[in-house]
Amino acid sequence: MGIYLSDRELAELEPSENGFRSPVPTQIVSNGEFNPLPQTPEQKRVEARVKELADTYGAKQGMDRRSFLRTASGMAAAFVAMNDVFGRVFDVSEAEAASHEKAEERAASLKGQFILDDQTHFVHDGYPQEGILGLANYASEHWNPALKDQDISMYIYKFENYVRQIFFNSDTSVALLSGAPFDDSSWEFLTNDGIHEAVQVINKVAGGKRMLGHALVTPGQPGWMENVDKALETLSPDSWKLYTIGDPLSAKTKYPWRLDDEKLVYPFYEKAVKAGINTLCIHKGLMPADYEKSWAGVWEYNTAWDIGQAAKDWPQLNFVIYHGCLRAFQEDPAANLAKFEETGEIQWASDLAAIPEKYGVSNVYAEMGTSFANSCTANPLFSAALLGTWIKGMGADHVVWGTDSVLYGSPQWQIEALRRLEIPEDMQKKHGFAPLGGANSAVKNQIFGFTSAGLYKLNLKADYSPLPKDKFAQIKEEYRVAGNLDSLRDNATAGFIARAV
Numbered sequence: 001m002g003i004y005l006s007d008r009e010l011a012e013l014e015p016s017e018n019g020f021r022s023p024v025p026t027q028i029v030s031n032g033e034f035n036p037l038p039q040t041p042e043q044k045r046v047e048a049r050v051k052e053l054a055d056t057y058g059a060k061q062g063m064d065r066r067s068f069l070r071t072a073s074g075m076a077a078a079f080v081a082m083n084d085v086f087g088r089v090f091d092v093s094e095a096e097a098a099s100h101e102k103a104e105e106r107a108a109s110l111k112g113q114f115i116l117d118d119q120t121h122f123v124h125d126g127y128p129q130e131g132i133l134g135l136a137n138y139a140s141e142h143w144n145p146a147l148k149d150q151d152i153s154m155y156i157y158k159f160e161n162y163v164r165q166i167f168f169n170s171d172t173s174v175a176l177l178s179g180a181p182f183d184d185s186s187w188e189f190l191t192n193d194g195i196h197e198a199v200q201v202i203n204k205v206a207g208g209k210r211m212l213g214h215a216l217v218t219p220g221q222p223g224w225m226e227n228v229d230k231a232l233e234t235l236s237p238d239s240w241k242l243y244t245i246g247d248p249l250s251a252k253t254k255y256p257w258r259l260d261d262e263k264l265v266y267p268f269y270e271k272a273v274k275a276g277i278n279t280l281c282i283h284k285g286l287m288p289a290d291y292e293k294s295w296a297g298v299w300e301y302n303t304a305w306d307i308g309q310a311a312k313d314w315p316q317l318n319f320v321i322y323h324g325c326l327r328a329f330q331e332d333p334a335a336n337l338a339k340f341e342e343t344g345e346i347q348w349a350s351d352l353a354a355i356p357e358k359y360g361v362s363n364v365y366a367e368m369g370t371s372f373a374n375s376c377t378a379n380p381l382f383s384a385a386l387l388g389t390w391i392k393g394m395g396a397d398h399v400v401w402g403t404d405s406v407l408y409g410s411p412q413w414q415i416e417a418l419r420r421l422e423i424p425e426d427m428q429k430k431h432g433f434a435p436l437g438g439a440n441s442a443v444k445n446q447i448f449g450f451t452s453a454g455l456y457k458l459n460l461k462a463d464y465s466p467l468p469k470d471k472f473a474q475i476k477e478e479y480r481v482a483g484n485l486d487s488l489r490d491n492a493t494a495g496f497i498a499r500a501v
Helices: 007-011 042-058 065-069 072-086 095-100 098-108 130-142 153-157 159-168 192-206 224-235 266-275 307-313 335-342 349-359 371-375 378-394 414-419 426-433 442-455 471-480
Strands: 014-017 116-120 174-177 211-217 240-243 279-283 318-322 366-367 496-498
Touching: 014 307, 014 442, 042 065, 042 095, 072 095, 072 098, 072 378, 116 159, 116 266, 116 442, 130 366, 153 159, 159 192, 159 426, 159 471, 174 192, 174 378, 192 211, 192 224, 192 471, 211 224, 224 266, 240 335, 279 426, 307 349, 307 366, 335 378, 349 366, 371 378, 371 414, 378 426
Parallel strands: 116 174, 174 211, 211 240, 240 279, 279 318, 318 366
Antiparallel strands: 014 496
């Protein structure tokens, strides 16, 4: 979440809030770690169609365009527009866009759906790296001097906005709070202690278990095993977070390692099993297209090369592979979709999907964070292919929901995308994929939360079915009754977009 772009690169970008506030993104948004791609021709067509639908149906409902797009009807209109451009990939009707009542009726019918977001982030209040201050701070210096001396830039990444976007501005039931390692520890978003404290605060205020927390494990780094012991003694994390690449943002990282390194990490596995904290969440994938050159000597550590043997050696552990090992990161999915249609393979993700059969294991899972966000609106056909690949190889009960929020604002647009997404029939027939089903189908409920509930030993029947009226549920209901829920859906993004040409 730091800004790694040069002044020259930044000069070619503009603040994402200057872009069109669609209920779903109509172009790639960068949080400062990468150059966002220019808006594709398809995305331009989607944006134009969204505006057309918003003006038509907003006027009939007595609303201007921006107000309409904050409503459930506005969300439906965005998916209608994508169907118009990409073909019928999403389950949506224009009647939802035309009728606020019909759209709200559908939304109400899904209110009790259990959704566990397996990957979320925010940064601590004292974060020292100015790079993390993000767009608002940069804008105050370069675009909008009126913002100077206003401490607003960090808000988009901090705790208050996190709570707002995750729990009140989306249908997320439970969130898993995560961290990330860096060779320079001053870049860390949250310490293990900070994650634990946030989990305690949220669950105390809510009066129920609304948040789970990781403990970050950094094999090979100084004092790493002592930190594991501390976590076991004082934090009781719900699961572990690991990065085999070492530092995910530095190609010069000093600490890459393998999951199947018997000498280095198997002693940690022994401790995890003994403590009964047996779920490992492991970052894999998300590398640039020139990875062989730009990440020479370390890129292999982000592939699936070490998963199968470790999973076979440790059947007591659950290996949840974050990002589903998808190699592609912030690229136009069209090229990868074309390769898939030609070969039936998706780089690195197909390797992950093949592990259960190849190694005879059932303890490996694909998590969707960022990988789904990258394509579900930019090219939903690729999202369908990716989901089909994971499910065919691993089973629907081994694919788990995650969004990487709040890096991409509220996760609601991603939730709606999965609820409405279907694998087209021709793709199903050609590649042997099973259909995903409706918004509340067995497959989607499994992905959204049932599998993760099992991994984290949550009692859905007792505590979440339907969601109890804990404090957060009460606050959200008060917003709904007051007619303010739509006002929460500001459709804002935080970061940079390519300047229009």
